Amino acid sequence: MAKKKTVQKKWPETWQELNPGCMVFAAGNAANYKTGSWKSQRPVWDNAKCIKCGICYIFCPEGCIQETKDGFYEANLDYCKGCGICAHECWPGAIVMREEEE
Amino acid sequence: MGKRVGMEVAIAAAEAVALCNIDVAAVYPITPQSHIAEHMADIIHDGRIDAEFITVESEHSAISALAGASAAGARAYTATSSQGLMLMHEILPIVSAMRLPICMANANRAVSGPLNIWNDHTDIMPQRDSGWICLFTENGQEAIDLSIMSFKIAEDPEVMLPCVVNIDGFQLTHMIEPLEFPSQAEVAKFLPPRKPFAQLHPDNPISMGCFAMPDTYTETVKAKEVALQGAKKVVIRVFSEWAKRFGRKYGVVETYRAKDAETLMLTMGSMGETAATAVDEMRKKGKKVGLVKLRLWRPFPVEEFKAAIAGCKTLVVMDRALSTGGAGGPVATDIKSILYGEKKKPRVLNVVAGLGGRDLTVGDFVNMFGLANKKKNEIFEFYGVRE
Numbered sequence: 001m002a003k004k005k006t007v008q009k010k011w012p013e014t015w016q017e018l019n020p021g022c023m024v025f026a027a028g029n030a031a032n033y034k035t036g037s038w039k040s041q042r043p044v045w046d047n048a049k050c051i052k053c054g055i056c057y058i059f060c061p062e063g064c065i066q067e068t069k070d071g072f073y074e075a076n077l078d079y080c081k082g083c084g085i086c087a088h089e090c091w092p093g094a095i096v097m098r099e100e101e102e
Numbered sequence: 103m104g105k106r107v108g109m110e111v112a113i114a115a116a117e118a119v120a121l122c123n124i125d126v127a128a129v130y131p132i133t134p135q136s137h138i139a140e141h142m143a144d145i146i147h148d149g150r151i152d153a154e155f156i157t158v159e160s161e162h163s164a165i166s167a168l169a170g171a172s173a174a175g176a177r178a179y180t181a182t183s184s185q186g187l188m189l190m191h192e193i194l195p196i197v198s199a200m201r202l203p204i205c206m207a208n209a210n211r212a213v214s215g216p217l218n219i220w221n222d223h224t225d226i227m228p229q230r231d232s233g234w235i236c237l238f239t240e241n242g243q244e245a246i247d248l249s250i251m252s253f254k255i256a257e258d259p260e261v262m263l264p265c266v267v268n269i270d271g272f273q274l275t276h277m278i279e280p281l282e283f284p285s286q287a288e289v290a291k292f293l294p295p296r297k298p299f300a301q302l303h304p305d306n307p308i309s310m311g312c313f314a315m316p317d318t319y320t321e322t323v324k325a326k327e328v329a330l331q332g333a334k335k336v337v338i339r340v341f342s343e344w345a346k347r348f349g350r351k352y353g354v355v356e357t358y359r360a361k362d363a364e365t366l367m368l369t370m371g372s373m374g375e376t377a378a379t380a381v382d383e384m385r386k387k388g389k390k391v392g393l394v395k396l397r398l399w400r401p402f403p404v405e406e407f408k409a410a411i412a413g414c415k416t417l418v419v420m421d422r423a424l425s426t427g428g429a430g431g432p433v434a435t436d437i438k439s440i441l442y443g444e445k446k447k448p449r450v451l452n453v454v455a456g457l458g459g460r461d462l463t464v465g466d467f468v469n470m471f472g473l474a475n476k477k478k479n480e481i482f483e484f485y486g487v488r489e
Binding site: 028 | 321
């Protein structure tokens with residue numbers, strides 16, 4: 001028997017499908033919505049200048065910067081909106097914003 | 103049924119809410135609502151009820167604090183007036199969109215400027231599209247009864263919408279009237295504890311007050327409209343339960359000597375009693391006049407309104423606010439819109455009167471009824487403006 005394929009809807013199609021007050025009962029479902037396509041610039045780290053202070057991780061409003069195994073930092077580009085706050089806050093100047101088309 | 107007591111209506115409104123087992127009150131004082139704020143604070147401070155009183159720094163904070171409390175499942179109450187209600191404005195449609203059953207008393211007062219603390223309906227009218235259930239009271243007893251009923255209406259699982267009870271400032275809030283309170287036990291039976299549809303809790307994380315893209319926003323507006331329109335039948339149901347338990351009957355639209363009336367006047371709030379006296383005087387002289395009182399302003403009870411005015415030749419709509427630069431008072435504008443598609447409809451005259459506490463006597467209402475004899479009428483006219 002063929003397995004019935006259920007399509008996960010990105011948003012409700014009709015007003016009747018909305019939860020009262022547009023409440024969302026699935027915790028953490030914002031992760032399904034990849035906001036990375038919004039950006040026009042992406043952060044690029046120069047680890048030679050990075051002092052591993054983690055200020056980029058603290059200031060990232062999207063929470064998409066993570067510490068790597070070797071203690072440096074990188075952004076998850078599926079979610080990074082390219083706001084540039086990490087580059088602005090990075091006082092050793094290890095992060096630069098590069099145009100997406102470059 | 104409890105005994106009759108003489109009490110100021112603002113204090114009585116707070117006492118009525120104290121019977122409702124509220125969890126949180128956040129009230130910022132403003133004339134003519136201040137006695138509600140002060141008395142609510144007293145009741146909670148004295149430990150007469152088990153509730154939190156949040157001493158907020160503004161009305162914007164009051165309604166915002168209650169949005170959080172209500173989302174966490176609390177029964178939440180506030181009261182305001184005029185500029186305070188205007189300051190709440192930003193949050194009002196958010197509360198209704200989030201389907202939070204917060205209840206509020208509004209001591210109706212003119213909006214500045216010029217600064218005027220007296221009674222009219224210019225404060226509530228700019229909030230009419232906020233998605234709140236909007237009720238009007240005519241006297242102190244109605245303020246008590248509707249304050250208690252508002253929680254039951256708002257929290258009904260079919261409704262889940264906030265509710266504002268309008269109590270005319272000074273005309274009602276500062277009157278000392280003979281009033282009857284139901285007992286705590288009677289109210290507890292009528293109004294069981296709130297059972298929230300969902301609540302914010304760390305053990306079961308959910309999101310409230312979400313974001314909607316252009317793909318979804320229209321559907322959210324439709325859902326809110328259906329919910330608010332659907333609230334009317336719950337209002338009627340709660341009114342009928344109240345009548346059974348406490349003997350006082352309420353209707354979403356009420357009439358007075360309207361049955362064979364050729365000319366009807368429509369009022370909202372405390373002016374209804376003066377208008378009724380004018381009707382009595384004119385009836386004595388054989389004039390076929392009557393009164394229609396709109397108790398439920400939002401959702402607008404279209405069918406009940408049409409039934410109430412069926413058969414009359416002229417309808418005088420008295421607005422206590424003006425849509426400045428528009429087509430008259432907000433109540434008349436709605437009514438004309440409702441009647442536009444009807445084959446048989448009365449001539450509608452719109453009078454804007456009683457602004458900023460300008461007193462209207464029985465004689466003034468007789469004069470306003472007299473406008474029905476005019477051959478030609480304006481889209482609206484001011485009553486009693488000096489020229």
